[in-house]
Amino acid sequence: MGLVREGARLVSIIGIGGLGKTRVAIAASHRAAEEGLDVAYCDVVAVHSAAEVALAVANALDVELPDSLSRRDPVDLVAAAIARRDWGRGTLLVVDNFEHLARTRAGEALPRLVSGAPRIQLLVTSRVALERPEELRVPLAPLACAGDDSPAVELLLARTRHAALAEAWRADRGTLARLAARLDGLPLALELAAARAHVVTPERLLALFDERLSLAVPGVEPRRASREAAVAWSFEQLGASAREALTRLAVVEGTLDLELVAGLLARDPQAALAEVEELCRFSLVTVEPGADAARYRILETVRDFALAQASPERVEASLDRLASTLIASIGARLEVLGSGSARLSADAARASFGRYLAILRRGLTTTSQVALADAVRVAGPLLDRLDRVGLVVVAIPLVLELMARPEVEALPFALRHDAATACAVFVGASGEPGPSDAFIARALAWTETEGDALEIARMRVRSSAVAAYHWRFAEVLAHGESLVGSPLLDRDPSLHLSHTVQLALARRALGEATWEEDGERLVAMLDSPAVTSHQQRQRSLLINIAYLAHQLGRTEIALDACDRLDAYVALDDLGERGHGARERARALLERGAVGAALAHYDRAIGAFGRGGPTREWTETSLDRVAAALEAGRYDEARSGLAATLPELVTAFDRGYHTALQHALLALLGGRAGQATPERTDTVEDSAFDAYVGVGRREGPRPARAAQDATSSFRVRQALRLLARAEALRAGDEGVIGVTLDGSGFRAGDAWVDLRPKPLLANLVGALTEARLEGLEPVGKEALGAALWPDERLSDEVRDRRLYSALSALRREGLGDAIVAHDGGFGIDPARAVMRVSLPAWPGPTGEVKRTRGRGRPRKRRTSRMMPTSDT
Missing domain, CATH: 1.10.10.10 (Winged helix-like DNA-binding domain superfamily/Winged helix DNA-binding domain)
Structure with missing residues (x-):
């Protein structure tokens, strides 16, 4: 309607069949009529020439035509008749289903028919544009499908409300969302699917689509009877x-x-x-x-x-072309993937999913050894791309099924071995130990069958790396100690270095490491020819020395390792730069240099996050949250945690989840007393908002689903610990506890429910916010604006109301806690104030609150649950 209001002469609604173009046009015409325009409607689906278009338009506009019409060009006659008529306040002419005429003489004739009547505006629906200079196109998009309450799901529910299986359709919104996505959110396809709700459940209907189910419905206009018919015209x-x-x-x-x-x-x-x-x-x-x-x-x-x-042959040929096109580019792409300074962005990674999945799926059923080899070859790159955006579990079952095919055994050893190893690395790095171990076991079995002893040793060290990634350190020692003293290590310096570092870190994790034995061994390796001749090994070793030194309390050695790492001017690998900055930050934190440590944490976060958040980015961000909390920088800790949580939600990495759980439990639960909970009280809100925010970015997500996701990460367990810590502190006589939503407070041993008194609740909220931000009082003007925002009060009226409210609040139990100072009011600086999130509100059921006034004490019944974002 915006274009119509602006006076556009020709507006076209463009889109594939089944999008609902006609409904949109009719809705716009209703709006135009409400705004004072005359409306005419003309369906040209059965019209096939310019002359017929002219007659249809004349009929829709109720234009009288001369008797000589049959002997002259109807287009010119109708155009002249339209031009002679006074169209008053304006007319919107809706011309529906124009696609078959858009590229004919009729497409040129339509604008000419109304060219002499500037008060007539055209609104045309078509599957193709008219391609006229004056045309303004409005492409129509499908309905959004993401989320259980998306428009597409709501349409399905509306159309199946009275179906025989309506209850089954209402109870399974998740399947409805998948069904809507499978139908591309096309309203016609959704309505045709809903027509089957009398005989089939949504889950079964979704499964039938894999068999190319037709949604044809008898008794419906052919061009709208099925989703295939909606596409057929455009294809033809x-x-x-x-x-x-x-x-x-x-x-x-x-x-x-x-x-x-x-x-x-x-x-x-x-x-x-x-x-x-x-x-x-x-x-x-x-x-x-x-x-x-x-x-x-x-x-x-x-x-x-x-x-x-x-034909199947043509499809097979297209898949062959797809495979050859992608395989030719994999080498170059892998070079980019291997460079830390040129990490693929999340968008670029997502763009590869469909292409590689097509090759992978083909490999599951193909009888061609070439196609099977292509599928095995792309498995590693596909998992790498999925790992970068936290979606690696999407393809794990497919890759496992592919590798289990007996035909894979006939492929060249190097191809299947390298593919299985790459899959183990990418799957292991994304927190899936079971599948990762399965890939390692398969690669190791192939190696033991066809490889030499050195390659077997390499695979065992890789297996140890996977185990270490998942904190199975006893397994690391079991694998690693069997190679201690083996001459095989001397044949591969990189293998020797990895083996030594793995053993040291595993012993440290199990509490068995000492600097004299493990740390000195790593330092001694710095001078070995195999390391000094290879800069990459030097940098990797320095990072691990810094980490182990920090863990074993050798701060000076850790800082020295970081200095040596920084000496490499061309640190083009962002990952190594990030590790170096993180280890320096940890060492500086041990020294008490909090400000410098936080600055280095920021550098590490910037390095790890280039090209999209990674596991290291997340863990370093949580480390920074811990450092900020310990330093008393509560706002920084809160905002840092809120910034990290959305990335955790979109990842399937169990390591991320574990890091999140430990951070919340340790930082917010175990250290609540040290971290002054009044500054961490909004972590609950931050976590909840972060989950909802992800829903907004990726599609609508209801609060219920967000809360379920929160529960799955055991966030609530951490929050309950924090709540108990807050409750203990709130019991202190000198502490005033205010609920998160300001609906009440606790002073001394009694809770005060302010829900029936919203004015007092707002006043408590304003005073609490000011007190938590600092010790300055709140001026009368600011309080007046907060309590009566929509009223323009004189100073006298405002002050009178304010004094009355403050007196009432004092009577409710705050007493001398509210003090006047410098022309304003605030909570006594000698009293501690904190927000509390207790599991029940406002206290034990039936708690008595005594107030001044006549009569006996009132007994306030309380609800079982506190009205926070958790309930």
Whole structure:
């Protein structure tokens, strides 16, 4: 309606069939009528020429035509008749279903019909643009599907409200969200699916889509009877070249960039772009903005239709082209992935999912050894990309199934061995010990069968690394001590270094390490020829020396190792730079140099977070939270934790979860007394808001789901510890405890419920906020604005009301805790104030609160649960 209000003469609503263009246009016409415009509607679905369009428009506008119409051009006659008429306050003409006329003479005739009547505006629905100079296009997008309360889910629920299986559909919103996503959020497809709610549950209907279920419904207009019919018209309008292009591109799940399009079409980028433009013109391909360049997506509905039109041989040939295109680029991509200064962004990683998954899935069923080898080859890069955005578990079952195929045994040893090893590394780094161990076991079995003793030793050290990553340090020692003194270590300096470091760190974790034995051994390795001749080994060893020295209380040695690490001017690896800064921060913290430590933590966080948060980024961020808390910088700790939590939510890494749990338990629970809980009381709100924030970024997520996610990380357990610590402190006679929402307070041994008195609750909230920020009193003007924001009061009226409210608050139990100072009011600086989040409100059921006044003491009944964000 905005474009209509601005006077646009020709507005077109563009989109693939089934998006609801007609409904949008009708809704806009209703709004136009409410705003004073006349509205006319013209459906041209059965019209096939410019003359018929002219007659249909004349009929819709109720224009009288001369008798000589049959002997002259109807377009000119109708245009003249329309121009002669006075259109008064203005008319909106809705022309529906114009796509089959857009590229004919009728497409040119439509704007000409109303060119002489500036008070007529056109609103056209079409699957393709009219491509007129005056046209303003409004592309229509599908309904959002993410989340249990998304518009697509709500539409399904509305359409199945009275179905025979309505209860089954209402009870399974998660499946409805997946079903909506499978249908691309197309309203027509959703309504056709809902029509099956009388005979099938949503879970079964979703499963049937894997068998290419048709949603055809009898008795409905053919072009709207199925989602396939909604695509068929657009497909039929394409030329042979564009049809072939769509079939080739349809093998890709997810998005494509122009480079991949060109490879699949075997065209140069300019010719490939021309094909994409043609597909976009018919709304069969959508364009999405990317970090560096545009990306192209084909809706699942279109993919299903396009692949159904192609023979199995053509689909197989398209998959071959996809595999060869990607395999050719893997070498270059792996070089980028291996460079810490050029980490792939999360957007770039996500862009690779669909392409690599297509090759991987093909490898599960193919009988071609070439296709199987391609699938095995991409397994590692796919897991690496998924690991970078915390979604590695998505592909683990597929990769395990692929590696278990007997046909893999026939592939070259180096290919399957390297693939299994890479899978173990990427899966292990993302907190999945079981699958990681399975990959290691398979690689080790292949190695013992076909490899030599040195390669077996390498695999055992890699297995130890996986075990160490998951804190199975006894297993590390069991693996590692079998290699102590082995001549195999002398044949591979890198293996020797990894083995020595693993043993030292495992012994430290088990409490068995000493600096004299383990630390000195690492320091001695710095002077070995194998290390001095290899800068990468030197840097890795220095990082581990700094860590072990810090853990064993050798702060000066740790700082010296960090100094030597900084001496490498060309620290181009951000990961090593981050590790060095983190170890320096830890050592400085031991010295008591908190400010310098926090600055180095910031450098480490910046290095680890380049290109997207990583496990190291998260752990370092939580370390910084601990340091800020210990230093009394509570606001920094609170904001740091809130900034870290959203990344934890989107990750499937158990290591992240463990780090979060330990941080909350140790920092907020165990140290609550030291960390003055009045400054950490909002951690609960920060955690909850962080989870909800992720929902907003990735799609709607209801509060219930956010709370469930919080529970799954045992955050509530940490918060209960904090609440108990707060409760103990709140029992102190000198402490005033105020609830998180300001609905009451505890002074001495009694709770005061202010929920029936919102004015006093607001006053307590304002005084509490000011007291927690500092010791300065709150001025009368500020209090007046907080308590009566919508009223313009004179100073006299304001002061009178304020004194009355303060007196009432004193009578409620605060007494002499409220003091006047410097023309304002505040809570006595000698009294401690804290916010509390107790599990029950406001105290034991039936607690008696005594007040001044007539009659007996009132007995206040309380609810069982405290009204916080947890309930």
